[in-house]
Amino acid sequence: MTYHFETQCIHGDRTKEQAHPYGAVAVPIYQTATFSHPGIGHSTGYDYTRESNPTRTELEKMMSGLEQAEDTVACTTGMAAISLLMELFSSGDHWVCSEDLYGGSVRIFDSMGKKRGLEFSYVNTADLAATEAAIQENTKVLYIETPSNPTMQITDLRAVRKLADKYGLLVAVDNTFLSPYFQKPLTLGADFVVHSGTKFLGGHNDTLAGFLCTGNKDYVEKIRYIYKTCGSCLSPFDSFLLIRGLKTLAVRMEQQQKNAKKIAEWLRTQPKIKSVYYVGLPDHPGYEVNANQTSGAGSMISFQVDSEETARTLLEKVQLITYAESLGGVESLVTYPMLQTHGDVPKDVRERLGITEDFLRLSVGIEHVEDLIADLEQALA
Incomplete structure (x- = not known):
């Protein structure tokens, strides 16, 4: 059964928390670094919290449902989520980015990104002709903020998807300002969505978090592999705070x-x-x-x-x-x-x-x- 957005914010994809131990209504905080094995070659499904944790899994499933994503990983910050996205690309790859972009994104692109050999161009992506003119032979992704931070430029995501298809490009969207409550970029053609979960998703100015959601099945395993390797995973307690924040989103x-x-x-x-x-x-x-x-x-x-x-x-x-x-x-x-x-x-x-x-x-x-x-x-x- 598919539930309305408000219901998904509270219950995920179910109506009763029957899966929680002892009938707990709130999601338990599994504050553990490691999990025991039932036997050699056997697992409960959880082995080590850097890779996965039941509290964080609950949060990731909720976010995937809200963004209508194939999969979501919860990161320590929004910048960690963007860093994880960058790891999907190789030296020499070129990004076309919204010019009115969060300053932290510009910083990570122009410092760490360029150090890794990535190339970046900044244009007004609200102007489709200017966006197309910025595409090069080595362009791999269109990175969009809409509304942009802080001058509130609006980019037509459906038009961007058509442009990306014309040149065989991927589309990534920072959806922090509107959250999946007001905007679902994956349903408009984006391949990736990033969030600073610190902002509207958490909603209480009390914790840091980030999300990388993907609607592209080809990238689910790649993201999960890099995620567990880099170790940018959100802690169990912060995952609990984000779940609590989502309930009132x-x-x-x-x-x-x-x-x-x-x-x-x-x-x-x-x-x-x-x-x-x-x-x-x-x-x-x-x-x-x-x-x-x-x-x-x-x-x-x-x-x-x-x-x-x-x-x-x-x-x-x-x-x-x-x-x-x-x-x-x-x-x-x-x-x-x-x-x-x-x-x-x-x-x-x-x-x-x-x-x-x-x-x-x-x-x-x-x-x-x-x-x-x-x-x-x-x-x-």
Whole structure:
């Protein structure tokens, strides 16, 4: 039987937790490094936690169900998941990437990736012609963020899949901003999906995690082999925290999106706000494409204020909203991308993308929206 998304978040693919010892309703934490063998040549199915662990397996199965993946591996961080993805490729392979990309992704590509002999080009993947023009003879993968971080560019994933088929390429999508609740890239043609599970999936700003999901059967065994070899596996306790976070994913995403829309509309009325970047606003350039490939706009807002002084004053004066890196938790966070998430991106690239001294990013939480607006109002005064 196939269950609705909200039910899968809580129960996975079953309605009763009959498989758990002693009838435990919550998933037990198997805090063990190793497992005993029933006999020589026999196994319970679990041998060593670096390879597999029952708590983590439960989480991975849940994520595979939510993303409609063939398989999922849970990693220590989102960066570990991206590093694992890179291991699938060889020296000389070329990637075409969204130019407005999380700064940590750019850092790992331009340092570790290039050290391994991989090559990277960055283009506006919302522009299909520019994306096609960047493809080379040695291109192997199109790496997409949509919405992008932090300027919220939208890439048409169905069009990207057609382009990939034309040149025999793979497609990887960072789905951190929308989560599988609002967007399922594998159903739109992606071969791989990566997540920073630290963000919306965990949802409480209390643990680090990452996921690599694949819809391509040819890569399941390869990923599992590299995964156990590199040892980037999520711990049993952190797996438990992610399972607990997933249970409320749907209700959190709905409330966060509801709050974000009201805040985005309010920001547009403020004299010190020059521009608002929110995919849920009908005049956003990617609004129609996003609406056609997702079921929501999420709760990430970026905005440009009238000066660097206003930006810094807001960061110093917010009281309820926290000035901090990260996103996707129940608490609202405001970030200064120029100094924080995109500090490693070259200045000329940042400024061309609009990530300047007057640019801020807001991750909207589940607090009462009137309290959040009041906090922004006093910080902008």
